Amino acid sequence: xxxxxxxxxxxxxxxxxxxxxxxxxxxxxxxxxxxxxxxxxxxxxxxxxxxxxxxxxxxxxxxxxxxxxxxxxxxxxxxxxxxxxxxxxxxxxxxxxxxxxxxxxxxxxxxxxxxxxxxxxxxxxxx
Numbered sequence: 414x415x416x417x418x419x420x421x422x423x424x425x426x427x428x429x430x431x432x433x434x435x436x437x438x439x440x441x442x443x444x445x446x447x448x449x450x451x452x453x454x455x456x457x458x459x460x461x462x463x464x465x466x467x468x469x470x471x472x473x474x475x476x477x478x479x480x481x482x483x484x485x486x487x488x489x490x491x492x493x494x495x496x497x498x499x500x501x502x503x504x505x506x507x508x509x510x511x512x513x514x515x516x517x518x519x520x521x522x523x524x525x526x527x528x529x530x531x532x533x534x535x536x537x538x539x540x
Contacts, residue, residue, distance in 0.1 A: 419464040419535050420444040424454035424480055425497065426472040430522070434467070437524045438531070451475025455483055465535060466494045467527075469520075470505050478509055485513050493534045497522060 421443050425431040431447055438445045446463070448454035452474035458466070466484055470477035481494045493515035498506050506517050515534050518527060 418442050418444045420446070420461075421465045421467060421531070422446050422448065422454060422457050422463045424448045424451060424466070424468040424472060424477070426450050426469060430469075430520070433524070434522065434527070437528070441528055443531070451477070451480055454480050458483060458488065462488050462492065464492070464538070465515075465531060466492065467497065467531075468494060469497045470502050470509070471499070476505075478505065478512065481509055481512055481514055491538065493538055495530060495534065 421438055423431060423434050423445060425434060426449055428449065431449060435445050435447045446457050448457050450473040454468060455475055466480065468477040468480045477496055484492050484494050490513060496506060496509045496514045496517040497520055498517055499520045509517065516530055518530060
């Protein structure tokens with residue numbers, strides 16, 4: 414059987430967080446493409462469709478809500494989007510969930526929680 418690693422696009426404007434998330438997900442066997450702002454994220458998403466999107470809420474050029482909306486309207490509802498949020502962003506998280514986000518994680522992100530959440534969502538989508 415030919416197994417393809419799930420592909421993930423990460424959009425995160427904090428360089429250290431982006432590097433840590435990318436490294437950890439690659440180490441877990443995911444194919445990762447990363448963007449340091451919303452504009453780069455939309456460019457990556459227009460090039461090819463990932464299995465999952467992980468996006469920060471507050472980024473330059475386009476917010477996580479705009480990335481989520483693009484995914485749902487242009488790529489389809491079957492692509493899960495996980496939102497990363499900092500403290501004080503409860504209203505934006507609620508909006509993201511209303512728009513179809515598959516889940517959210519609070520920053521700073523616990524890498525083990527992230528892997529567990531992604532594996533659970535990917536398993537649900539693939540089954």
